[in-house]
Amino acid sequence: MEWNGGLGPEFQRGGPSIDSGVATRYFAGKIIGSGAYGTVISAVDSTTGEEVAVKRISNVLKDYPSATRALREIKFLRMLQEHPNIVTVRDVLVPEMRENFRDVYVVCEKFPGDLGKILKSQTDLRKGHIKFIMFQILCGIDFLHRAKVFHRDLKPGNILLNSKCHVSICDFGLARAVVEGHSEELVWWTDYVATRWYRAPELILVHMAHYSTAIDMWSVGCIFAEILSRGEPLFPGSTIEEQFDLITQVTGTPSPALIAKLRTQKAREVVASLPRREGVPLRTLFPNAEDEELALLSGMLTFDPDERISAGEALSSPYFAEFRDVYRERFVEAPVFSSDDFSFERHRLTEPQMRQEYLKEVAFYHPQVLEATEEKGNYAMESEARRMDMQMKHVEVEASFRQTQTMPKENTGDAEPEGQSSILQEAAKR
Secondary structure, X not given: OOXXXXXXXXXXXXXXXXXXXXXXXXXXXXXXXXXXXXXXXXXXXXXXOOEEEEEEEOOOOOOHHHHHHHHHHHHHHHHHOXXXXXXXXXXXXXXXXXXXXXXXXXXXXXXXEEHHHHHHOOOOOOHHHHXXXXXXXXXXXXXXXXXXXXXXXXXXXHEEEOOOOOEEEOOOOXXXXXXXXXXXXXXXXXXXXXXXXXXXXXXXXXXXOOOOOHHHHHHHHHHHHHHHOOOOXXXXXXXXXXHHHHHHHHHOOOOHHHHOOOOOHHHHHHHHOOOOOOOOOHHHHXXXXXXHHHHHHHHHOOOOOOOOOOHHHHHOOHHHHHHHHHHHHHOOOOOOOOOXXXXXXXXXXOHHHHHHHHHHHHHHHOHHHHHOOOOOOOOEOOOHHHHHHHHHHHHHHHHHHHHOOOOOHHHOOOOOOOOOOOOXXXXXXX
């Protein structure tokens, strides 16, 4: 099937092999994560000697939702990585066969752990650690919101941390950008499946016709509360109904004025029929917290999104007074997204067209891809993606073999990934 779709001669079929760069640039290490999306391994970049993380998004075109989610994340990470608190993408590997590749390899900066694992490990977080972590999260969220980007899936597992207490926000597969002329997209985001425990109440009640950046700020508040409680989630509901019940136990039931904002009459009737609750003072829940911490947390966990504190307002709170100069130094102008950046979400593309969109992203990291000639025929080459595929399969086989052996836990694939329990112990020494 012939396809080009306006990419121009640089992406037309044919041409000789394309030089994909340094031969065997990345040397695979060990598996550091896996899930429905695929596998993440550590690797060494032979050109810099730096350790990186390579994420293989397996069978990326298996269905349209998976293809668009992965492509959306790759685009967001490329366009947002100017900020120090957004994870940096170093490379997207050139596929060996342009017309039938199935997997996509994304090379990112490597972090030894995430906030979720740190909290589960019971690592002692000092007051200074907590403040610096929250400051960096809010710097990243402020940047996103100034760019009119909603993350929509903020949780401890998506907050990466290293031994210097540096924070990077990751996982933009559910993120959305508000672009000129398409604000109606805020009404129905039907793929909103973020973790329930960190979901804002307006997403449970369908409180407003249009979502706002306040949905992310609620999630940040839940993360802050979990840090203050040393790893205990504030609203661990097992169902939507239980989630709402847990929220109102803390915030109190919505006021009549807030109930009047609900989008449907049925929703207003259901909420109005609930037993009245006054809520629980945050001081009762967090007896060891400082007044400034509780004031900030209260602003984030305000039930009404219209009254909830913004990221910019949070950064201006007295709690972060010592970081005023740091914020100014880290301030980065937010990018402006156009309707063309995510046009693939508004028009269902064919499989070849989606591959074309992925190749556009590859070309940002490998300009030499654009040097393909106009000769007809699919290109084939010994690419870095092919070599990485072979290395990852070898690593996976080794990991599977180790898991079947009767060895001490620290010598098997079941061992905790490196750095997760001691990640902030190094920071504590600084």
